[in-house]
């Protein structure tokens with residue numbers, strides 16, 4: 437056996453050279469896969485795919501983590517700007533939309549004292565909530581799923597008990613309402629709770645960045661490995677930070693913030709019912725739509741394992757703040773507006789809006805499940821009717837079904853739902869439309885990022901896919 441030292445540089449270079457997937461090899465591998473498929477030899481297809489994957493793994497395992505060459509979000513300057521502008525936007529939008537007024541035409545009224553924004557009781561509620569969700573997440577109940585293969589070839593394991601956590605949380609809320617615990621504390625302490633979430637996400641991101649300085653190169657997230665402190669802090673330097681059994685990114689993305697958003701909405705609804713003696717239709721409808729969205733994310737929890745956030749992006753300020761402060765305290769803006777203003781619409785306006793939401797959900801769920809099922813089992817007979825194209829990595833791209841309509845059918849469905857959540861607020865104010873406007877910008881930018889990443893991963897195959905499916909998000913428009 438050669439000693440690891442002796443084997444080092446030359447052998448590794450040789451292996452890397454053998455394993456490197458040049459464009460010529462890419463196309464010859466695609467040709468072999470296609471030929472094997474024509475022959476109907478699924479064993480040969482599997483073999484070529486395995487060989488390609490393992491050669492790519494050898495290549496990636498032995499390289500030190502490559503530095504990010506191209507910046508996103510405007511580079512370090514853009515990241516610096518966003519670290520400050522995101523919290524400012526969060527406060528500005530919420531302060532501008534309050535009981536008496538919801539307008540962008542006036543400067544948001546600053547609170548008369550700091551006590552309106554900061555409060556010890558709110559801090560305890562937030563921390564208790566976070567700890568409660570963390571305990572539920574690590575309970576050894578629920579299926580364990582494997583994530584997508586990492587650079588090292590390893591697959592991380594994830595405990596899937598998100599839907600159960602939601603049910604337990606709902607049961608606790610029911611008990612609280614039964615024993616007349618005033619849930620209105622959540623709406624009264626909305627701003628102090630939000631401040632705690634903001635401070636917590638800053639502290640968490642700092643801790644994550646410090647932790648990431650001590651990890652091995654294989655654990656680094658490519659987009660957050662520029663060497664610039666501000667940029668890497670924002671994008672996230674470590675791909676999958678974990679504390680024991682708790683995967684922090686997976687947990688934060690789906691539990692405290694997402695379930696917290698649904699709980700805030702339910703608190704508005706319960707309080708409205710207790711004050712008005714009836715469930716206001718527009719508010720009830722939006723709370724229900726958003727609840728279905730949250731419940732769906734938790735029910736199809738394993739689908740998140742193939743999203744960009746989990747497979748590609750690191751866990752840094754962008755996701756920590758997004759998950760813990762932005763989602764719960766901004767995505768509930770429409771229900772909060774309806775709750776505070778008591779605005780309502782007649783049923784014949786609400787009915788077509790409900791239909792829009794159902795159509796959006798149908799597209800969103802259909803597209804996400806189709807891709808997720810295909811990635812989990814590309815040979816599933818249930819998906820055999822879908823046209824696909826091969827890529828040099830061995831993975832195939834769906835070019836039929838939802839993924840043949842536009843390149844991001846899941847974004848299309850999500851955007852239709854976003855609109856359906858704002859329309860019940862009427863046309864008297866712009867601010868309740870903050871979510872669909874922001875979301876459109878976010879998804880257009882996200883599609884561009886993913887497009888660049890897929891072109892890097894799949895080369896000419898991605899170009900072929902783009903030629904076949906011409907529109908990005910909206911058929912015949914964009």
Ligand SMILES: NC(=O)C1=CN([C@@H]2O[C@H](COP(=O)(O)OP(=O)(O)OC[C@H]3O[C@@H](n4cnc5c(N)ncnc54)[C@H](OP(=O)(O)O)[C@@H]3O)[C@@H](O)[C@H]2O)C=CC1
Pocket residue numbers: 742743744745800804807811831832833834835839843844846847850882886889890
């Ligand atoms: N409410 C909110 O605030 C937000 C919601 N979302 C939602 O989250 C969901 C996930 O979004 P996101 O992670 O951005 O993107 P996707 O779920 O679309 O994941 C992108 C990945 O899917 C794979 N893929 C792309 N095209 C194809 C194809 N034709 N065939 C097979 N695989 C393909 C590629 O990965 P690979 O080939 O490596 O598998 C690509 O990198 C969406 O529904 C989106 O609307 C997203 C952001 C914010």
Ligand SMILES: CC(C)=CCC[C@@H](C)[C@H]1CC=C2C3=C(CC[C@@]21C)[C@@]1(C)CC[C@H](O)C(C)(C)[C@@H]1CC3
Pocket residue numbers: 522689690694729732733740743745754755758759762763
């Ligand atoms: C610039 C900025 C404000 C960045 C933060 C973005 C985050 C708020 C979003 C990035 C991707 C997200 C996803 C969801 C929530 C918003 C964030 C965190 C998601 C959990 C919502 C529910 C969906 O069903 C989903 C699971 C598909 C989705 C995943 C992506």
